[in-house]
Amino acid sequence: MPVWLTEHEHAVVAAAADRLIPPYEEHPGGAALGVADYIDGLLSAFEVDPPRIWAGGPFSGRAGGESSFDQFIELSALEELAWRTRIEGSKGMVERERNGAIIGWQQQYREGIAELGRDFLDLAPEEQDARLQQHREFKRLLYVHACEGAYAAPEYGGNRGLTGWTAIQFDGDVQPRGYTDEEVAGRA
Amino acid sequence: MVMECDAVIVGTGPAGATVAEVLTAAGWSVVMLEKGRNHLLSLEAPFGPLGHVSNDELKMHHRHFLGPDPWLEPRTFRREESDGDRIYTGDVNNLPSTVGGGGMHADGKLPRFRENDFHARSERGPMDDAELVDWPVDYDELEPYYAEAERVVGVAGDANANPFAAWRSGPYPMPPGADMFCAVLTSEAATKHGFHPYRAPSGVNSVEYDGRPACNNCGFCAYFGCPIEAKGDPVAPLRHALRTGLCDIRPESYVTDVLLDGTGRKARGVRYLDVNGDAHDVNARHVILGAGAFETPRLLLRSQIGNPDIVGRFLMYHFQTFALGIFPFRLHAHRGRAVTHLHDDPIVPDDLALAAARDAGLPWFRGGIVEHGGASHPISEAIHLPPGLEHTRLMLASPMRDRMAAFTMQGEDMPQATNRIDLDPHVVDAWGIPAGRVTYSSHRHEVECSKHWAPRLEAVLRDAGATHTFWATSPPLPEHAARRRIPNPSPISRHVMGTARMGSDPTTSVCDPWQRLHDVDNVVIADSSVFPTSTGYGPTLTIVALAIRASRALAGLDPLRSIRPSGPAA
Ligand SMILES: Cc1cc2nc3c(=O)[nH]c(=O)nc-3n(C[C@H](O)[C@H](O)[C@H](O)COP(=O)(O)OP(=O)(O)OC[C@H]3O[C@@H](n4cnc5c(N)ncnc54)[C@H](O)[C@@H]3O)c2cc1C
Ligand code: SF4
Numbered sequence: 193m194p195v196w197l198t199e200h201e202h203a204v205v206a207a208a209a210d211r212l213i214p215p216y217e218e219h220p221g222g223a224a225l226g227v228a229d230y231i232d233g234l235l236s237a238f239e240v241d242p243p244r245i246w247a248g249g250p251f252s253g254r255a256g257g258e259s260s261f262d263q264f265i266e267l268s269a270l271e272e273l274a275w276r277t278r279i280e281g282s283k284g285m286v287e288r289e290r291n292g293a294i295i296g297w298q299q300q301y302r303e304g305i306a307e308l309g310r311d312f313l314d315l316a317p318e319e320q321d322a323r324l325q326q327h328r329e330f331k332r333l334l335y336v337h338a339c340e341g342a343y344a345a346p347e348y349g350g351n352r353g354l355t356g357w358t359a360i361q362f363d364g365d366v367q368p369r370g371y372t373d374e375e376v377a378g379r380a
Numbered sequence: 381m382v383m384e385c386d387a388v389i390v391g392t393g394p395a396g397a398t399v400a401e402v403l404t405a406a407g408w409s410v411v412m413l414e415k416g417r418n419h420l421l422s423l424e425a426p427f428g429p430l431g432h433v434s435n436d437e438l439k440m441h442h443r444h445f446l447g448p449d450p451w452l453e454p455r456t457f458r459r460e461e462s463d464g465d466r467i468y469t470g471d472v473n474n475l476p477s478t479v480g481g482g483g484m485h486a487d488g489k490l491p492r493f494r495e496n497d498f499h500a501r502s503e504r505g506p507m508d509d510a511e512l513v514d515w516p517v518d519y520d521e522l523e524p525y526y527a528e529a530e531r532v533v534g535v536a537g538d539a540n541a542n543p544f545a546a547w548r549s550g551p552y553p554m555p556p557g558a559d560m561f562c563a564v565l566t567s568e569a570a571t572k573h574g575f576h577p578y579r580a581p582s583g584v585n586s587v588e589y590d591g592r593p594a595c596n597n598c599g600f601c602a603y604f605g606c607p608i609e610a611k612g613d614p615v616a617p618l619r620h621a622l623r624t625g626l627c628d629i630r631p632e633s634y635v636t637d638v639l640l641d642g643t644g645r646k647a648r649g650v651r652y653l654d655v656n657g658d659a660h661d662v663n664a665r666h667v668i669l670g671a672g673a674f675e676t677p678r679l680l681l682r683s684q685i686g687n688p689d690i691v692g693r694f695l696m697y698h699f700q701t702f703a704l705g706i707f708p709f710r711l712h713a714h715r716g717r718a719v720t721h722l723h724d725d726p727i728v729p730d731d732l733a734l735a736a737a738r739d740a741g742l743p744w745f746r747g748g749i750v751e752h753g754g755a756s757h758p759i760s761e762a763i764h765l766p767p768g769l770e771h772t773r774l775m776l777a778s779p780m781r782d783r784m785a786a787f788t789m790q791g792e793d794m795p796q797a798t799n800r801i802d803l804d805p806h807v808v809d810a811w812g813i814p815a816g817r818v819t820y821s822s823h824r825h826e827v828e829c830s831k832h833w834a835p836r837l838e839a840v841l842r843d844a845g846a847t848h849t850f851w852a853t854s855p856p857l858p859e860h861a862a863r864r865r866i867p868n869p870s871p872i873s874r875h876v877m878g879t880a881r882m883g884s885d886p887t888t889s890v891c892d893p894w895q896r897l898h899d900v901d902n903v904v905i906a907d908s909s910v911f912p913t914s915t916g917y918g919p920t921l922t923i924v925a926l927a928i929r930a931s932r933a934l935a936g937l938d939p940l941r942s943i944r945p946s947g948p949a950a
Contacts, residue, residue, distance in 0.1 A: 216772035246445050249434030250607035265432060265445075268417060268632065268655065270810055274449045291454060291469070291807055321768070331767070339762035344438035360775050361782065362714065362758050365435030367607045370596025373558035376716040379709075 194228070196236035196298065201305045202228050204312050209338045211320050212331075219359040220352075222338050230341030230350030231334075235298050237279060242266045245275050247347045254354075255369040261347040297333070304330030385409045385628070387934075388650050388664035390635045390679065393481020394920050395907040396670030397614035398532065398927040400621040406935035410621070411628045411662050413652050416447045416477035418631035419605065420484065420615055427619045433484070433605030437757045440604045446484050447477035452810040455674070456817040457870040460798070465817075469807055472818050472870040473697070475672055479631050480605070482672065482874065483613035483920070487602035487718040488583030489751065490535050490612070490921040492526050494546045494727070495519040497915040504744055510794035510823055511694060513912045516884050516893035517929075519546055524940035525925040530581075533612035533924060534589045537581030544576065544724040549942035557586035558597050560716040562785040563752035566705075567721045569844035570752075573836070574730075577723040577752065583612030583920070584717050590616055595717060599756055602718040633660075634811055638667055638683040638903060647685075647903050653811055666934060670906040670927070677801045677879040677909060678816040685900050686880060686890045692801040694881050695818065696914035697873035698748055698790035699826035700854045703837035705786075705846025706779045713754025713785070721752035726789060726833050727916045736832040745829040748790035748916025750837065755781045785846065787837045790875065791830055792916040794823035801879050818870060822855055830857070875919050880909035895930040904930055 194202040209222025222228075237244040246265040253259030267275060273287060281296025282288035307330070308323050309315075315323065324331045341350030343357065345365060351357060357364045386408035389396045400410050419432035439445045447453070455472035458464065475482035496503045498515040506512060527549055529535075536554035539545075556579040567577035584595045595610035609615055621627035632655040639661060641648045649663040669676045677692040726733065726747025737745040755761065761781040765771050774780065799821065803814040834851040841849045855861070855871040882905075883889030886898035895910050897903045906927040908919045915922075932939070 212767040213771055214769050216769060217776060219772045219776050221772075245443060246439045247434065247436055248432070249436070250429075250431040251434070260431065261434065261436065270452055270655075271417075271449065273810070274451045277451065290810065290812070335767045336763050338767075339759055340438055340442065343758040343762055345436050348438060357758070360758060360778060361710070365598075365600070367435050367598050367600075368596070370598045371715040373597070375712075376558040376560055376597045377564060379561060 194232040195239055197228070197232045197301070201301070202232060204305050204308060205231055205334070207313055207320065208308065208324060208334055209341070211317060211324060212335050212338045213342055220355050222342060224352065225342045225356050226350040226352035227338045227341035230344070230348055231301070231337050233349035234337065235279060235301060238276060240264070243272070243275065244348070247345055251367055252345060252347070252365050254364065255366045257368045261345055300330065300333060304333070383411055383660070383662045385411045385662065385664050387666040387668055388413065388662045389668040389670055390650065391481060391670035391672060391675070391907070392479045392614060392618065392629065393475070393670060393672060393907070394483045394614055395923050395927050396481070396668065397483070397617040397621070398924045399668050399670060399906050399931040400627055401532065401617035402928055402931040403935055404621040404624040404626040406937060407626070408935060409626045411630065411664070413633040413635050413650065413662070414479050414629065414631050415634040416479065416631065418479040418629070419446065420478070420480040421619060423622065423629055427622045429609055431607070433607050435598055435600040435604070435607065437600070437759050440600070441757065442759060446605065448474055450474065453477065454807055454809065454815050456804045456807050456815055458817070458819050459821045459869070460819060465805055466807070468869055470868065473674060473874060473876050475874055475876070479618070479629065480614045484605040485603050485874070486613070486920060488612055488920070489580045489719055489722060489918050490530070490533065490583045491581055491722065491749065491917045492546055493519070493915050493917050493922055494544065497913070500913045507743065507794055507825055510796055510825070512795060513883065515912050516882055520944070522925055522929070523547070523549055524942035525929045526921065527942060528928050528940060529921055529924040532617060532928070533583045533921070534585055534592070534616065535581050535583055535612065535921070536586040538579050541578035542576065542724060544728050547944050549945065552581060554586045554589055557582060557584060557595055558716060558720070560713060560720045560754070562711040562713050562754045563719065563721040565844045566752045566785050566787065566840065569840045570723055572843060573840050575723045575725045575840070577721045580720055580722045582717060585610045585612070592616065597716045599714040599716055599718070635671070635679060636682070636811070636813060638679065638685055640685070640900065645900060647900050657811070665902065667903045668906050669903065672907050673876040673879045673909040674801060674816055676905060676907055678803065680880060681803055682813070685903065686897055687886065687899065690881065690888065690890050692879050693797045693799070694795040694878040695799040695801055695820060695876070696793040696795055696878040696911070697871045698875045698914060698916070699793055699822055699830055700871070700873055701789040701791060701830040701834050701837070701851060702853065703787040703834055703841060703851045704784055704849065705838070705841030705844065706848040707783045707785065707846050710778070710782045711754055711785055712782060714756040714782070718756065719751040719753035722749045724749055726750060726791070726829070733832060737828065740824070740828040742825055742828060745825050745832070746792040746916055747829050747833050748792050749918070751788040751790070753786050753788065755784045755786060757781070779848070785841060785844065787841065789830070789833055789837065790916055790918065791826050793914045794825045795878055795881070795913060796823055820871065827857055875914070877908040877911040877914050877919055880905050881912045882910040883912060894933050895926065904934060906930060
């Protein structure tokens with residue numbers, strides 16, 4: 193169940209992510225990678241405490257050590273101001289508009305998804321591409337977030353089952369195991 | 381709240397941390413003020429790790445975990461005055477704003493400068509439209525401080541590997557660490573081209589050192605913090621300073637002013653804003669500025685101290701030339717310390733380079749160290765690719781990451797009075813204080829030098845086995861900048877220098893050869909603001925060496941001395 197996006201919006205984001213990152217050979221597409229969950233997690237970051245902005249450290253547990261990525265780190269008051277402004281927008285609040293008004297990601301998604309059209313899910317893939325192309329700024333935002341969702345640590349909601357990393361032969365976080373000198377210097 | 385101490389230090393990066401270690405060891409009480417948060421070490425005994433930094437590309441690289449958040453602390457950029465007030469607002473040469481400063485992000489290639497770097501003007505002669513000068517200190521005097529800096533930071537290297545290196549009084553404290561596959565390949569090819577690659581002296585532990593473990597080559601190094609404390613970042617000097625009981629580190633404390641006494645010739649301390657925005661004064665006998673070469677002049681300008689004709693001017697970076705090669709096989713440059721080999725040949729120009737300089741109408745030119753590395757992280761790789769099937773195909777084949785080797789030349793930048801930091805007339809930071817503004821255009825020297833070396837470096841990559849090569853620069857060459865819109869036109873260099881140059885003449889410099897302000901002599905600048913020239917080497921080891929020298933002098937300790945070993949000349 194999405195938290196900030198509606199079910200329909202979530203489905204549109206997933207479908208769009210599959211056009212920006214289409215499945216190919218062993219690489220899953222944006223939908224299967226969980227990009228829509230990642231984006232929903234970002235837009236609803238402040239629904240949880242601490243907010244879902246910075247995963248904890250030092251280790252995820254995937255390469256040894258205790259897992260701590262899932263314990264997110266507290267923000268300072270100023271950091272919260274910055275991230276709320278990015279996500280929620282400045283909404284006329286003085287402290288968020290020092291150097292001008294900001295339209296937040298929540299609004300950009302709500303409006304951007306609406307502009308892709310109610311029928312977006314019913315369109316043929318080429319027509320979906322054409323719609324996305326008509327809304328270039330939103331397409332760019334979606335693409336950057338899709339890349340993050342595909343290849344960031346899974347604690348942020350995407351990269352489902354680590355399939356983003358395995359597809360591209362990337363090991364992801366490797367502490368505290370690291371690499372041996374031979375793995376660094378050798379050819380394979 | 382008013383606090384008293386022997387010295388107040390602004391900034392906890394390599395500069396400030398070094399001064400704190402030296403002064404507390406000499407029995408001084410210090411207060412360190414740092415505008416960023418603390419993610420480095422516990423401030424309670426026994427000052428252990430906090431475990432906040434991690435192998436997390438999203439958090440460390442894309443979500444500003446170590447700051448500064450460009451929305452909270454915007455900086456502005458223009459190329460020249462005719463651009464108007466600014467052409468860009470956001471991230472301009474952002475080094476971390478956090479306890480540990482830029483030392484957290486740096487992957488720590490820590491070479492020394494060469495002897496003749498300190499006599500740039502007298503050995504090379506003048507360059508039109510540049511204020512090239514000699515340093516007020518020379519290599520022989522600085523050598524023991526370099527040796528001490530390598531010991532304090534923990535530098536791993538091979539003393540005999542670089543034929544162009546300056547003389548040394550002893551070996552490196554540690555042997556070099558693991559070589560990266562791509563750097564070995566490109567080094568072999570560089571050797572065939574007559575160049576002299578060597579294993580980079582690195583501020584990264586190759587063995588356990590000073591109670592910290594050896595690096596395990598995790599690869600999340602440049603632009604990350606080290607999760608296991610294997611990096612020679614400020615964690616060690618800060619921990620040593622804290623252990624004396626004489627050091628009080630205050631994160632989230634933003635210094636707004638240097639406070640003067642009634643004479644206007646002495647500082648009595650500084651004022652800072654705490655996390656709630658409340659102002660506090662710290663009274664101190666001495667004020668040490670280690671805020672970095674961007675923030676130190678900003679603070680001087682706001683406090684209206686330091687030679688007003690010079691403060692902020694002569695801003696220098698390294699002109700970065702990237703030669704990139706795509707290989708038919710995987711290079712896994714995400715394993716290892718980001719860069720493991722260097723070569724200095726563009727610093728010691730050969731006949732071809734000298735002829736190219738003359739053909740360009742320049743008396744000479746100097747490039748910089750060439751770093752042998754590759755690309756490492758997939759989100760950065762992905763966002764530069766086109767969306768669609770192309771994305772997935774290119775991520776699978778990975779020409780722009782797993783099959784790419786990179787040379788980065790850190791070209792020497794000419795000091796120009798028009799290149800400067802001042803205060804933006806409109807843009808303010810989250811504290812309501814005017815943002816720092818950069819006005820910067822490259823000198824023809826850097827541009828011509830880059831154009832000469834880029835194809836030569838590309839040729840090396842082809843001989844190493846690359847099937848496609850290309851090159852790019854930061855800042856962009858003038859002809860490229862005109863052709864396409866670049867989202868962030870400021871140089872991406874994280875080597876920032878020269879904005880409060882030192883010298884013996886108070887009319888042409890900001891501080892004296894001991895880094896004290898000429899006009900307010902209990903204020904010492906500990907960072908690379910004082911550099912009179914940029915050289916072609918990373919600045920940080922020299923920052924640390926100079927900071928040791930300046931703070932030992934301040935504490936009344938004897939100067940360090942060293943002996944040049946006799947024997948066959950290097
Ligand atoms: C990815 C990366 C790789 C690098 N690699 C290398 C390398 O290989 N070799 C090399 O030599 N260098 C390298 N560097 C550069 C190196 O990090 C810097 O030279 C070094 O950090 C400068 O040290 P500093 O102490 O002078 O300033 P900084 O490290 O910038 O520290 C200044 C500190 O002061 C604080 N501060 C500023 N203003 C205020 C204020 N008003 N109040 C309170 N606090 C304030 C800042 O928040 C900051 O923490 C690299 C940098 C990066 C980012
Ligand atoms: S490569 Fe080594 S020094 Fe760099 S972050 Fe990893 S373990 Fe630390």
